[in-house]
Structure formats: C-alpha cells, structure tokens
Amino acid sequence: MxxxxxxxxxxxxxxxxxxxxxxxxxxxxxxxxxxxxxxxxxxxxxxxxxxxxxxxxxxxxxxxxxxxxxxxxxxxxxxxxxxxxxxxxxxxxxxxxxxxxxxxxxxxxxxxxxxFGHYENTIAGTDSLITEMGRYFNAETKAAQLVETLNSDMEKVLNNINSFPEKPKVLVIHFGQASNIYLVMTQSSTAGKMIEWAGGTMAVEGERGMMQLSPEVIAKSDPDVILLTDFGYDRLESKEQIVSLPGVATTRAFKNGRVYRVEEHDMVYLGPRTGKNILKLQQLIYKNEGVQ
Structure with missing residues (x-):
C-alpha cells in the first residue's frame, strides 16, 4: 500500500x-x-x-x-x-x-x-458539521436550508429503495489503473456507505477504505456495475478504451454496458449534495427504474 x-x-x-x-x-x-x-x-x-x-x-x-x-x-x-x-x-x-x-x-x-467538530461520517454528522460551519460564517439560515435539502433528498433515496427488487454488486475504481494495479474503494469507504444507501452492495470488502487489487481479482469480483472515477476514466482516449483495462472486459458490468464515469469528489466525503449524489447513483445502478 x-x-x-x-x-x-x-x-x-x-x-x-x-x-x-x-x-x-x-x-x-x-x-x-x-x-x-x-x-x-x-x-x-x-x-x-x-x-x-x-x-x-x-x-x-x-x-x-x-x-x-x-x-x-x-x-x-x-x-x-x-x-x-x-x-x-x-x-x-x-x-x-x-x-x-x-x-x-x-x-x-x-x-x-x-x-470544526469531528462528527460521525453519517448524514446526521454532516448535518451537524454544516450547522456548525453556518454559525461560524454567520450563515445560519443558509445552513438550515442546506440541511433541510440534504434530508429531503435522503428521504427520496430511502423511498426509492423500497421499489428495487435486488441489490446489484458495484465496483468503484479510483484513478483507473496504475501499473496494472487498481485502487478500489471498499465497503469501509464513504463510497461504500453511499452505495449501500443507494441500494447496492460493494463488490469488494476490506478493513481499509481503499485497496490495491490486481486485474485477476477485479475479474473475479464480477460486478454488475463498475464506477470509474473521473481521473481514471478521463485518461482513456475514448469510452471504447474501457476494453483495454485488464480484468474489466470479462465482467458482467462491461458485457452489459454498465461501466460509468463518476466524479471522485462525489464519492469520498459527505456534504450538502450527498443526497443528490446518491440519487444519481441509483439512476446508474438501476437504469432509472423506479428512481425519483
């Protein structure tokens, strides 16, 4: 590591x-x-x-x-x-x-x-952080609006889950590949929390939030959906170049055209847009089915 x-x-x-x-x-x-x-x-x-x-x-x-x-x-x-x-x-x-x-x-x-205060990495903890920062910057009213919107979006997220029949396996690859080694986010990461809230399950488990994995392990995990963060995705000359990523082309996600680009900053910390970001993840994971 x-x-x-x-x-x-x-x-x-x-x-x-x-x-x-x-x-x-x-x-x-x-x-x-x-x-x-x-x-x-x-x-x-x-x-x-x-x-x-x-x-x-x-x-x-x-x-x-x-x-x-x-x-x-x-x-x-x-x-x-x-x-x-x-x-x-x-x-x-x-x-x-x-x-x-x-x-x-x-x-x-x-x-x-x-x-600022060290709050739990949860929606409630994020609410508390936004509220504290709102007080510090004399923006209490705006902070309250952000908290209200975040919680309203999370209500939509949870309501959507009730209409989903299954929990697809999702693999989140950070930075694409580096010397045939992938940096992959696990269920212990913030991304793992977001995928779980979205109704999916992480394809890779680990005590650390991010792990190095070989192409062979990527292929074996065989996810239903692959999310490539912007840095790795944008290094590819075209969308078709995804096939060149070792271990990816044999997965169900690739064969079914379920490899998508996500912004790294949307996956690594919780903030005012987290609810909206999870709604976007639901749209990717479930192909818009039943997503508000």
Missing part, C-alpha cells in the same frame, strides 16, 4: 498542475483563509461564505469555480512555503494534513489553525 500512497499525491499534482499558476485575486483581503479540506471547501461555497478563502488544496475541486483559486498543494504533502506565500490569517484543516514537520512549522509560526 505504501508505494501507491506515495504515487497518489504525485498524480494529483500532475493532474492539477495548472492550478499552481492561478493568480491571487484577493491580495487586498485583510482576512485571508487557506482551506485545506475538500469537505470544508464545498460546504463554505454552499454557504456562500467563500469571500475570504484565498487558497485551497488540490483535492478541493467542487464547485468548479474553486479551481480558479491558487492551490497550496496536496493536503498530505504540504510545504510551509506554499502556505505562507498566501499570507494566511487563518488555516482551516480537518486533521488530515501532513507531513508532520510542516504542521509543526505552522504551529511554531503561531498561524491560527481551526478544525
């Missing part, structure tokens, strides 16, 4: 390298917030509270306009220099940043750093 974990930030940096050239258009801001959390970033934009966000990490990719901001790098491979260059008055982070010596440097420089 260690080798792949080293490769991931490099791939992300390469894929998002154009963002390092983004101009700081908020140089005059007295309050300058650097947000190093893709979940926080999306919620802040959903709250319409992004005015003082001057930079984010490269994994913050939603909403699309967030890519116009300067980036300070990958959240697990930060440099103090890149962060300090943005002259932050506050750093927002979710306890998933590194390396450790950079965190130590930032603390020694006494740059204010803030984490």
């Amino acid at each position: 260690k080798k792949i974990l080293i490769i991931i930030p490099i791939l992300l940096l390469f894929y998002n390298c154009g963002r390092f050239k983004n101009e700081d258009k908020k140089e005059e801001n007295e309050e300058r917030i650097v947000c190093i959390s893709k979940q926080y970033s999306e919620i802040i934009y959903a709250l319409n509270a992004e005015e003082n966000i001057v930079a984010v990490d490269v994994s913050s990719t939603f909403p699309p306009k967030i890519k116009e901001l300067p980036t300070i790098g990958y959240h697990r491979a930060l440099s103090a220099e890149a962060i300090l260059a943005m002259k932050p008055t506050l750093i927002l982070e979710d306890n998933n940043i590194g390396p450790e010596h950079v965190i130590t440097q930032l603390k020694e420089l006494q740059i204010p750093m803030k984490q």
